[in-house]
Amino acid sequence: MVAESDVITLQMECTLFFENNPYAIETSSGLSKRLGRSQQVTERALNRLADMSILEKNGDGLRAIYRYRAPYVQTEVDLSAYD
Amino acid sequence: MPNTNAIKTRAIHTGIPGLDEILHGGIPPGAVVILEGEPGTGKTTIGMQFLVEGAVSFNEPGIYITFEELPEQIYEDMSGFGWDLRQLERENKLRVICMEPDILLDQMLQPNGIFEAVVKEIGCKRVVIDSISLFRMVSTQEHARNNVYTIRNIMRKHNLTSFFIREYAELAEMNIPFENYICDGIVRLSLKPLMEKYRKRTIEVLKMRGTRIMEGEHTYKFLNQGVYIVPSLSMAEDKTLTREKEVFSTGIDTLDELLGGGIPRGSVFMIDTNSKANYRYLMSSIYAQRIKDDDCTVALMSGNTPLDTFADTIELFGVSLREAARDGKAFFIEHYRRAVDSDLEKAMIRVDKVANDDYAQVLNDKLGPIFECEDTCDKRWFVYYDLNTIISERGRDFLLRYFAEEMSMWRSLGITIVVHCNFAEIGKETASFLERTCNGVIRTWVDGNYQYLQVTKSPSGRVSAPHIIANAPDEPFVQLI
Numbered sequence: 038m039v040a041e042s043d044v045i046t047l048q049m050e051c052t053l054f055f056e057n058n059p060y061a062i063e064t065s066s067g068l069s070k071r072l073g074r075s076q077q078v079t080e081r082a083l084n085r086l087a088d089m090s091i092l093e094k095n096g097d098g099l100r101a102i103y104r105y106r107a108p109y110v111q112t113e114v115d116l117s118a119y120d
Numbered sequence: 121m122p123n124t125n126a127i128k129t130r131a132i133h134t135g136i137p138g139l140d141e142i143l144h145g146g147i148p149p150g151a152v153v154i155l156e157g158e159p160g161t162g163k164t165t166i167g168m169q170f171l172v173e174g175a176v177s178f179n180e181p182g183i184y185i186t187f188e189e190l191p192e193q194i195y196e197d198m199s200g201f202g203w204d205l206r207q208l209e210r211e212n213k214l215r216v217i218c219m220e221p222d223i224l225l226d227q228m229l230q231p232n233g234i235f236e237a238v239v240k241e242i243g244c245k246r247v248v249i250d251s252i253s254l255f256r257m258v259s260t261q262e263h264a265r266n267n268v269y270t271i272r273n274i275m276r277k278h279n280l281t282s283f284f285i286r287e288y289a290e291l292a293e294m295n296i297p298f299e300n301y302i303c304d305g306i307v308r309l310s311l312k313p314l315m316e317k318y319r320k321r322t323i324e325v326l327k328m329r330g331t332r333i334m335e336g337e338h339t340y341k342f343l344n345q346g347v348y349i350v351p352s353l354s355m356a357e358d359k360t361l362t363r364e365k366e367v368f369s370t371g372i373d374t375l376d377e378l379l380g381g382g383i384p385r386g387s388v389f390m391i392d393t394n395s396k397a398n399y400r401y402l403m404s405s406i407y408a409q410r411i412k413d414d415d416c417t418v419a420l421m422s423g424n425t426p427l428d429t430f431a432d433t434i435e436l437f438g439v440s441l442r443e444a445a446r447d448g449k450a451f452f453i454e455h456y457r458r459a460v461d462s463d464l465e466k467a468m469i470r471v472d473k474v475a476n477d478d479y480a481q482v483l484n485d486k487l488g489p490i491f492e493c494e495d496t497c498d499k500r501w502f503v504y505y506d507l508n509t510i511i512s513e514r515g516r517d518f519l520l521r522y523f524a525e526e527m528s529m530w531r532s533l534g535i536t537i538v539v540h541c542n543f544a545e546i547g548k549e550t551a552s553f554l555e556r557t558c559n560g561v562i563r564t565w566v567d568g569n570y571q572y573l574q575v576t577k578s579p580s581g582r583v584s585a586p587h588i589i590a591n592a593p594d595e596p597f598v599q600l601i
């Protein structure tokens with residue numbers, strides 16, 4: 038039985054991982070090794086992030102791969118028209 | 121249709137200082153090159169520099185695929201060289217992707233898989249895979265070979281020029297690794313002892329299909345802006361001679377290449393031969409080429425070669441010395457009382473009876489009007505000087521006194537001079553004096569069963585490795601191997 042708090046912690050770790058490595062392409066097995074966490078919990082966390090559209094999931098089962106859907110961020114705005 | 125054929129000829133510039141020079145321009149497009157070395161030799165840095173230079177300098181976006189290292193670590197490490205990889209990613213000029221080897225292969229094999237999608241998304245031209253050693257570790261030898269072969273084919277299909285990084289230590293005791301046969305090039309990085317207490321980093325191109333390479337190990341260093349390779353046998357360049365100066369061909373293509381195009385006009389070159397070496401075709405080719413290019417020439421004749429023999433040799437190159445003499449384009453300084461036919465006689469400057477003290481004055485009096493003559497004053501002049509004759513007829517002291525002054529005066533007139541001498545016979549001191557006075561030195565010598573040629577000094581700073589002189593059936597009758 039996986040505790041809900043563990044899954045939430047893993048969701049945060051996974052999000053942070055993809056935020057720092059935005060072009061990583063990972064399976065649950067691969068990411069669990071990178072994070073040093075069990076595959077079972079990592080997979081649940083990844084699926085939840087995919088449900089929330091934070092990650093993109095391709096395929097099913099152990100071969101499913103996950104990529105980050107980087108949120109659109111506007112870093113520069115041209116305000117010259119309002120001068 | 122994607123290109124699945126052999127590599128095209130236009131070179132992909134790596135942008136890594138020194139490497140393109142070693143590769144005579146760069147890597148053939150679509151080539152897959154193994155970049156191997158022990159830990160700490162800079163494989164990741166060179167791989168990333170190849171991508172950063174491609175993205176920034178040549179508008180060729182790239183993908184770095186890492187199996188073990190996290191991209192965030194690579195971003196951090198490479199920021200030390202001033203490379204903002206995240207910014208390049210935002211500009212769609214770079215992707216640093218981490219994934220497992222089998223996932224990469226899966227995705228590559230899928231039509232419209234993630235790999236293909238990323239290649240299209242950024243218009244990728246360059247790829248680095250770090251490292252293919254992982255394929256060996258996660259599967260059998262046969263599978264690993266198939267996998268690397270498949271990936272190589274996919275790279276070629278998309279015309280992606282790529283570096284496959286490989287750990288060297290693990291392979292040192294193996295037989296020749298299969299990748300060596302599959303890939304188009306091999307570049308090896310090494311750490312070597314230097315002066316007992318130090319280590320130096322060297323790079324060597326062991327193989328590169330589709331381009332010539334500068335063979336041997338070349339030293340490289342990590343500078344603030346990345347890796348900097350110093351091609352071996354490089355010396356300081358003489359900018360006054362190489363900047364915008366015209367060079368002329370020696371008539372021997374391979375020698376022109378060693379000289380960076382040919383002999384710069386207005387320079388003094390020495391050809392140093394040992395007693396066994398045959399320099400006849402080398403010298404004749406240079407001389408004949410000057411006449412062909414409509415230069416005017418002066419030749420100080422050797423005691424061993426009468427003018428008739430010289431004329432016969434030059435004729436092999438399709439040049440008539442008699443005709444050149446008749447046209448006022450060839451003159452000869454003669455120290456010996458040797459008879460010649462009437463065509464050549466009128467071009468002779470005979471100095472056999474001239475004393476050493478009067479020699480410079482007599483020569484200037486005879487050559488001055490020739491250089492300034494209306495027919496030839498707008499011509500380019502070339503002088504061939506046999507110093508062995510000067511030494512044997514006038515002595516070493518005369519040479520030391522006269523040579524630097526005379527060369528300096530002729531150079532000031534923009535005249536190109538090629539001097540022939542035997543350093544071994546004239547002693548170390550005199551040889552080093554002559555070498556200092558000249559802008560370039562070409563040595564040729566016989567060792568064992570071969571005759572060698574090496575450029576040991578040149579205005580471009582380029583010094584060549586020794587080359588074997590081989591016979592050729594046609595003009596110029598010699599080639600450098």
